Amino acid sequence: MAGNKGRGRAAYTFNIEAVGFSKGEKLPDVVLKPPPLFPDTDYKPVPLKTGEGEEYMLALKQELRETMKRMPYFIETPEERQDIERYSKRYMKVYKEEWIPAGPKPKKAKDAGKGTSLTNTADVLKKIEELEKRDDGEKSDEENEDKEGSKEKSKEGDDDDDDDAAEQEEYDEEEQEEENDYINSYFEDGDDFGADSDDNMDEATY
Amino acid sequence: MKDFPLYRFGVFSLALRLPSTMTQAEIKLCSLLLQEHFGEIVEKIGVHLIRTGSQPLRVIAHDTGTSLDQVKKALCVLIQHNLVSYQVHKRGVVEYEAQCSRVLRMLRYPRYIYTTKTLYSDTGELIVEELLLNGKLTMSAVVKKVADRLTETMEDGKTMDYAEVSNTFVRLADTHFVQRCPSVPTTENSDPGPPPPAPTLVINEKDMYLVPKLSLIGKGKRRRSSDEDAAGEPKAKRPKHTTDNKEPIPDDGIYWQANLDRFHQHFRDQAIVSAVANRMDQTSSEIVRTMLRMSEITTSSSAPFTQPLSSNEIFRSLPVGYNISKQVLDQYLTLLADDPLEFVGKSGDSGGGMYVINLHKALASLATATLESVVQERFGSRCARIFRLVLQKKHLEQKQVEDFAMIPAKEAKDMLYKMLSENFMSLQEIPKTPDHAPSRTFYLYTVNILSAARMLLHRCYKSIANLIERRQFETKENKRLLEKSQRVEAIIASMQATGAEEAQLQEIEEMITAPERQQLETLKRNVNKDGASLCCPG
Numbered sequence: 001m002a003g004n005k006g007r008g009r010a011a012y013t014f015n016i017e018a019v020g021f022s023k024g025e026k027l028p029d030v031v032l033k034p035p036p037l038f039p040d041t042d043y044k045p046v047p048l049k050t051g052e053g054e055e056y057m058l059a060l061k062q063e064l065r066e067t068m069k070r071m072p073y074f075i076e077t078p079e080e081r082q083d084i085e086r087y088s089k090r091y092m093k094v095y096k097e098e099w100i101p102a103g104p105k106p107k108k109a110k111d112a113g114k115g116t117s118l119t120n121t122a123d124v125l126k127k128i129e130e131l132e133k134r135d136d137g138e139k140s141d142e143e144n145e146d147k148e149g150s151k152e153k154s155k156e157g158d159d160d161d162d163d164d165a166a167e168q169e170e171y172d173e174e175e176q177e178e179e180n181d182y183i184n185s186y187f188e189d190g191d192d193f194g195a196d197s198d199d200n201m202d203e204a205t206y
Numbered sequence: 207m208k209d210f211p212l213y214r215f216g217v218f219s220l221a222l223r224l225p226s227t228m229t230q231a232e233i234k235l236c237s238l239l240l241q242e243h244f245g246e247i248v249e250k251i252g253v254h255l256i257r258t259g260s261q262p263l264r265v266i267a268h269d270t271g272t273s274l275d276q277v278k279k280a281l282c283v284l285i286q287h288n289l290v291s292y293q294v295h296k297r298g299v300v301e302y303e304a305q306c307s308r309v310l311r312m313l314r315y316p317r318y319i320y321t322t323k324t325l326y327s328d329t330g331e332l333i334v335e336e337l338l339l340n341g342k343l344t345m346s347a348v349v350k351k352v353a354d355r356l357t358e359t360m361e362d363g364k365t366m367d368y369a370e371v372s373n374t375f376v377r378l379a380d381t382h383f384v385q386r387c388p389s390v391p392t393t394e395n396s397d398p399g400p401p402p403p404a405p406t407l408v409i410n411e412k413d414m415y416l417v418p419k420l421s422l423i424g425k426g427k428r429r430r431s432s433d434e435d436a437a438g439e440p441k442a443k444r445p446k447h448t449t450d451n452k453e454p455i456p457d458d459g460i461y462w463q464a465n466l467d468r469f470h471q472h473f474r475d476q477a478i479v480s481a482v483a484n485r486m487d488q489t490s491s492e493i494v495r496t497m498l499r500m501s502e503i504t505t506s507s508s509a510p511f512t513q514p515l516s517s518n519e520i521f522r523s524l525p526v527g528y529n530i531s532k533q534v535l536d537q538y539l540t541l542l543a544d545d546p547l548e549f550v551g552k553s554g555d556s557g558g559g560m561y562v563i564n565l566h567k568a569l570a571s572l573a574t575a576t577l578e579s580v581v582q583e584r585f586g587s588r589c590a591r592i593f594r595l596v597l598q599k600k601h602l603e604q605k606q607v608e609d610f611a612m613i614p615a616k617e618a619k620d621m622l623y624k625m626l627s628e629n630f631m632s633l634q635e636i637p638k639t640p641d642h643a644p645s646r647t648f649y650l651y652t653v654n655i656l657s658a659a660r661m662l663l664h665r666c667y668k669s670i671a672n673l674i675e676r677r678q679f680e681t682k683e684n685k686r687l688l689e690k691s692q693r694v695e696a697i698i699a700s701m702q703a704t705g706a707e708e709a710q711l712q713e714i715e716e717m718i719t720a721p722e723r724q725q726l727e728t729l730k731r732n733v734n735k736d737g738a739s740l741c742c743p744g
Contacts, residue, residue: 046583056323057316064315064339068243071339073283075245075276 228256228306231668236309238674243312244283247272251280255290255304262301287341288463292404300404311466313670318469322383329374332356334383334464342387342461345375349422357426365425372422379415382468382503386414387461418457471507475499478568481575482542482549489530490538494550496523497563510566516557532558547571573659580662581630588613589621593630593653601634601650622651629661 048054068074228236236256240249254270255261261269267277281302284290289309292302315338323331332352337343343351349371356366378384388407475498483491500523501512521535530538539561542550549568554560574597582590592611596602602610608618625631636648681688 043584043586053320053324057320060316060319065242067339073244073248073286073341075247075279075283077246 229664229667231664231671232306232310233257235667235671235674236306238671239309239312240289242674244280247276248280248283251277252284252289252304252309255284255302256306256309260293260301260303262299266302294404294406308466310667314466314469317473318464318466321469321472322378326374326377329356329371330378333371333375333378337384337462337464342463344457344459344461345372345418346420346422346457348462349375350424350426353424353426355426365427368422368424368426372420376417379417379462382415382465384462385465385468386416387463389459389461418460420456467507471502474507474565474569477572478549478563478565481568481572485547486541486545489528490542492525492528493520493535493538494542494563496520496525497550497561499523501563511551511562511564514553514560514562517559517561518557520561521558570655574655577630577653577655577658577662581625584628585621585624588617589625592618592621593625596631596651597653597655601652603648603650607651626651630658632657 233253233256237249237253240252244252250270250272251266254266258269263274263277263281266272266281267274270277272280281290284304285292288305290302290304292300294300318338319331319335322334326333329352332355333348336348336351349368352371353366353368356371357364360366375384386409388409390405391408475495478498479491479495482494497512497515497520500515500519505512517532517536517539520539521532524530524535536559539550539552539559543552543561547568548564549571551562551564552559553562578590578594578597581593588611592607592613595607595611599606599610604619604622607613607622608615611618613621622631626633631651631653634650634652635642636650637643638646638648
């Protein structure tokens with residue numbers, strides 16, 4: 001109550017001179033908005049250090065970035081299955097060694113894993129043979145696509161896969177797939193594809 | 207210190223022992239680094255561990271919503287690269303903990319590799335590179351990989367011998383640049399109980415740099431060009447594994463890693479030597495370098511000063527080319543010891559004078575000089591004058607600052623507040639009365655070097671994270687253009703190989719229009735700039 005010097009007159013609770021403003025001086029404007037996001041700087045930054053060493057390290061850095069991506073330690077996120085299996089994707093797969101950390105592996109898990117992968121591929125191979133015997137060319141093509149998809153899934157599921165066996169299978173399968181690219185089943189003996197239309201040639205062709 | 211370079215921010219992390227808690231900016235930077243090097247799954251697990259501290263396997267899988275399988279894979283990668291450690295707690299629970307500062311060291315990989323190149327040439331460089339890329343490797347694996355890589359670069363018909371690579375490896379181990387990883391202790395099977403859920407790895411101090419007695423005989427192999435010549439072979443067919451890696455490994459179980467602390471020690475020594483060279487002359491810096499070299503193995507990296515060295519010893523250990531007399535050496539040492547910066551101190555008089563290098567003091571001086579330099583470049587030389595003044599006088603009132611610095615009141619006030627708002631300075635309150643009334647309190651400006659340095663380091667990490675993001679953005683924006691230019695380059699290269707005419711080559715080059723070329727140039731410049739600034743810290 002003793003501090004009320006006069007109605008409506010501004011009185012500071014501290015000595016204004018301590019902060020550096022002389023008495024009665026015009027105070028700076030009140031700031032009504034946050035400071036700009038990218039304020040102008042009076043002093044521009046010093047140029048980057050360049051030299052033989054720095055250039056070498058820069059090149060190294062870029063190389064390392066690329067190399068890291070190809071190492072087995074770079075774990076790719078499994079992509080979602082796309083609607084259409086693109087032909088070119090097969091040829092853009094990067095070859096990566098499968099890395100298994102050194103150390104004793106729990107025997108049980110390994111055997112189970114090995115078992116499932118082999119049974120998977122064994123099953124699938126059996127199916128292929130059966131289908132081929134049935135001379136149903138088009139269906140076997142679709143089977144190939146499905147089998148490829150399921151192979152990828154089973155590969156991701158199994159941690160301690162036996163690489164050589166799996167790769168052997170894939171190698172053989174892909175070779176078989178190569179042969180089936182040009183659906184040569186169209187002109188197999190058993191099919192009526194060409195024969196039928198030729199027989200019923202009542203109408204003229206346009 | 208005249209012209210002290212601005213970029214020695216690494217000095218701060220050498221001088222400060224930061225606690226393991228990390229700021230948001232540092233976590234963001236770790237996330238970017240892990241993602242670039244190991245992919246998103248490892249990044250998710252790694253960042254989760256950095257944020258939450260040590261956790262067991264199931265909790266990690268549950269909290270991050272990832273399958274147990276993927277978590278295991280990610281943890282394997284992180285442990286292999288020394289980024290995560292594990293510990294068996296009571297009741298047999300194994301918990302995993304992230305080594306936060308180690309993740310940030312990934313920024314320095316190019317510098318480690320380049321340093322080894324300057325010390326041990328290409329062979330050493332590749333050894334350290336392989337160890338950094340793979341985390342841990344056996345000596346035989348390293349030697350084989352490096353020999354193969356070196357053979358690739360040699361002329362046709364020449365190969366790199368394993369023995370030469372082994373020799374370089376031994377030298378690296380002797381100077382502590384590579385060290386053995388802790389391994390499973392070889393206990394006799396007297397323990398009847400079940401094996402623990404996770405092994406506790408141990409390493410004996412004296413075994414850490416012990417190279418196993420291997421007789422590695424062989425030469426590097428060139429990747430056979432016949433593999434590429436097979437025409438019509440689609441790349442999708444994976445080549446079958448060569449069976450020569452089925453031989454028993456002689457040093458199985460003895461893994462090696464790069465010793466990062468030793469590299470940091472080397473950087474510290476480099477910084478001190480160049481500081482002395484800048485301040486005094488070449489000869490003094492050589493003397494200091496000799497003293498540091500003599501203390502390399504005897505002094506631990508966190509010691510405040512080196513073991514005392516006598517002037518006689520230093521004289522004997524000077525490099526062969528330097529033929530200064532004993533008196534001149536003594537004069538130089540006295541000069542160094544008397545210097546106000548106190549890099550070198552005299553600790554006794556026996557043996558012609560015992561001298562030490564004050565490591566902590568030297569680093570603190572370097573940190574301070576860097577701070578001064580930053581203030582000068584950011585705020586101007588008048589601000590720098592005020593900063594140096596407050597550093598010297600420790601605590602000053604505003605009025606005193608104006609008087610001592612001889613700068614008009616308004617400007618001085620403005621500058622002080624600017625530095626205060628950016629946390630280069632802080633205010634110390636000294637109340638005159640117990641009620642802390644503002645009108646009856648002294649407000650003193652002061653510089654707390656440790657906290658200012660920490661603030662600056664944090665700012666650096668934030669800048670690096672921003673730069674990486676910017677680089678990723680630029681690369682993504684221009685992905686189409688980059689791919690096009692790569693394709694054109696590949697076409698030109700293959701056409702040149704098959705001997706095409708100049709006109710044809712010209713035509714292909716014109717596939718990229720002029721504005722596109724301009725865009726590419728800008729992109730390359732920006733990406734390089736980002737990369738270059740990333741190389742600077744540390």
